[in-house]
Amino acid sequence: MRETPRSIHAHTAAIEDPGVSILVYHRFGHAVTDAMTVRTSTFRWQLSYLREHRYAIIPLDTLTSYLLGHGPPPPPRSVVITADDGHQSVFTEMLPIVREYHVPVTLFVYPSAISNAPYAMTWDELDALHRTGLFDIQSHTYWHPNFKTEKRRLSPVAYRAFATMQLVKSRTVLKDKLGVEADLIAWPFGIYDDELIRIARDAGYIAGCTLDRRIVTRREHIMALPRFLVTDSASGRNFTSMLPEENR
């Protein structure tokens, strides 16, 4: 296939700086019941906006493979959709819209809640999401601890053992229950540091996500990729300000 000068230029720009936005959602509903709930009408508006303005919605592992030097650069103006915590409404409200728009999503779940906490999905529901081929299931630790609190509370040795358990057990259970190889971590509450990154790498993680609200460029640390927290106020300028610029 012959490349036009224009596409060569776009390709080069992408190598320089992919400028990818990672969005993070939590819960969905018909009404806003709390700060983390995005109305389905708002989510639909956001996906329509991305489609109309020809943003590319790419899987998170397309971005991480590129950043790790294993894959091609994402197209200019790419956006990644993630959702943390494994809330029921991901299955009941988000799934139908994701199917309709046919976009890839990465879910970060903490296995201790699945089929256990009343607000969480069941393993069967998670498995059904996974089998759509649209949802990648990844790790949000085993029970979503606050690592800052635990570090203060525990001795250095006990803390290291605790953090290792949180990171390893999450992968083990996801493998057992869903047969997935989780190698991406979303840091609970966006809390991470050099020690946690070392422990995560030893546990088999190759990339991680935070809540640092920036567009991802090649300058970011692969174990701490920033994400924009999406709330229901994210429409109009509040939403478009999270996206890569038109001619980046």
Ligand SMILES: [Zn+2]
């Ligand atoms: Zn979380």
